[in-house]
Amino acid sequence: GIKSVFQTEFSKFFTAKTNKNIQINPLTYDKAVLPWLEAETKEIRVIGFTAPRSIEDSISSLGDIDREYVLKPKKNGTFGKFKNFRNKGSEQGKLIEMLSDESTQIKVKVVMEGSTKTFSVGKSERSTMCQIEIDLEKVKVIAGNPEFDSLDSWASDLIKDLRKQIGL
Structure with missing residues (x-):
């Protein structure tokens, strides 16, 4: 896949520049998230959301609807630190666990020092806890x-x- 091609090509470049070998482990990507754990969460996007039956029944006549549920805090507010979404015991972690049962994917948008990143959190086909989108x-x-x-x-x-x- 992409990682294999990147590792092969980057390894050649790295070895030529440093005369050393490099190995890219799967956990390296999770480590890339560490600086963002203190970032403030500004948005939760629940993709493939299954609405309660009464709401869904009333709009089902419109055809197939790709549902997305977006949560935003009050103006200038946040949902807390991103690290709380990775902790199953926190309020944020419990919310993600509950929403995971009713959706196909959950993304959170975080802001740190004026920079914005989006991460996928919750259940995933992959083993990673979260991914940079x-x-x-x-x-x-x-x-x-x-x-x-x-x-x-x-x-x-x-x-x-x-x-x-x-x-x-």
Whole structure:
């Protein structure tokens, strides 16, 4: 997949520049989330939400509806720190667990030092606790595929943010 291609190509580049080998482990991506754990959560987006039957029955005559439920805090408010969404014992963690049963995916938007990132949280086909989502306002999608230059620019900005957060 993409990780294999990236690891192969980046390993060649890294070895040529440093004369050292590099190994990319699956947990490395989870570590990229660490600087964002203190970020304030500004939005919860529940995708594929199953509404209570009475509401769903009243709109079912309109056809198939792709349901999305968006929660936003009061003006200038937050839902708390992102790390709380990863803690099953917290109020936020319990909310995510409950919403996971009624949806196909949950995303949270967090803000830190003026920068915004979106993460998938809750149950997932993957084993990762959360994933950094591509910002579709910055990455152009053409015929269902990300346009390379905009994806490259977004990834470069993400790497700059991570480097700044870990002091590189």
